[in-house]
Amino acid sequence: MKGTSLNSIRAFEAVSRHLSFTNAANELGVSQSAISQHIKNLEMSIGCSLLKRDTKRIALTIEGGKLAEVAQRWICDIQHVVESLSLGNRFKITVAAPSIFTISWLLPKLNEFYSVNPDSKVELVTSDSPSFSYDRNLDLVIKFDKEDLPGFDLVGSYKSKLLVVASEKYIRDFGLFLGADNFSSHKLLAIQPGPWLKNTGSSTWSTMGNFLSKTLICEPQFQIYEDVNLAYAAALHGQGWVILDYLLVEDDISSGRLRPMPDVSCASDIHVFQRQNSLGGMLIIFYEWLHQKFSSSELASFFLLESQHREDSLV
Incomplete structure (x- = not known):
């Protein structure tokens, strides 16, 4: 690819996002004919077609799709570094989490x-x-699953526990869960209908659903919510039991607002990802603070907490 112009790659990247020569030209502030010439030069340099053109639309070829994926990530990384080096963003970090x-x-x-x-x-x-896109200008991503994120490195993994919790009000009104044989008299605040929480699309809920289905001999009543925050709020207001990670209800349990179902829990994980090539001391400072908070959680004594901490990945 000797002699390939970076301007040609930039022009192709814009076309690959917009699938329009006109919109790409407007974005880059050049003429449509200039964009067309850049694409032609790039195709000649590579030796293959990158776009399928007809009178109505533009589409990427297989080769074009491969180049577009890398080019878009390259442009995004450059923009991210430039923004992180600017005076106004030197102490700014962006964190994505549920x-x-x-x-x-x-x-x-x-x-x-x-x-x-x-x-x-x-x-x-x-x-x-x-539809959330992790291609945004994110510095850190916190997830409950360990699935790889293109353009990000896993920098920390923390063991936690899933609990089934309810408020004191609910327990006063309906009684404490005593065993598998009376669970059907209780209400479980779920995100989606089952069967038995196995196919909810959430690894957290599916894990606990599988655990409960093996532990209990009967199903509970269900109250279905579209959002986990609503199910959590409903539990706080005494409307039933809800499945949540211990870290999310640690303060509620210590204050007595929520109580865990006795002898019902299973393992869960929290993972922290860092964008590759991210710069800035503030990112290191924030992650060190995050690591310290995870590690100092009462989970360390309430349950066994293990952490995987790779400081060199942040240097």
Whole structure:
């Protein structure tokens, strides 16, 4: 690919996103004929067609799709580094996490981080939507599953526990769970209907559903919610039991707002991913703080907590 112009790759990247010469030209501030010439030069340099053209639309060839994936990631990484080096963003980091984790765990603890890092700015993004794109300018991603993220490195994995919890009000009104034979008299606040939570599309709920189905001899009543935050709020207001990670209800349990179902729990994991080639001391500072908070959780004594901590990946 000797002699290939970076401008040609930039032009192709814009066309691959817009699938339009006109929109790509407008974005880059050049003429449509210039974009067309860049694509032609690039195809000649590579020796294959990158686009399928007809009178109505533009589509990527197989080769074009492969190049587009790399080119878009390359442009995104460059933009991210440039923004991180600018004075206004030097102390800014962007963190993506499920909304239930952000609301229940991260937000209540951020003031503590700001108190010792007053110049920092942590931008929080929720990742609940199935269409959420991890190609955004994210620094850290927190997930309950370990599935690889292109462009990100796994930097920390933490063992936790899934619990079935209910409020004191619910337990007063309906009685404490005593065993498998009376579970059918209780209400479980679920995200989606089962069967028996096995096919909810959530690895967390499926794991607990599989565990409960082997432990209990009868199914509970179900109250279905579209959002885990609603199920969590319903549990706090005494409407039933809900399956949640211990880290999310740690404060609720210690304060007595929620109580765990005796002898019912199973393992879960929380994973932290860092964007490859991310720069900046604030990113290291925030991750070290996050690691310390995970490791100092009462989970360390309530359950066995194990952590995998790779500091060299952040250097």
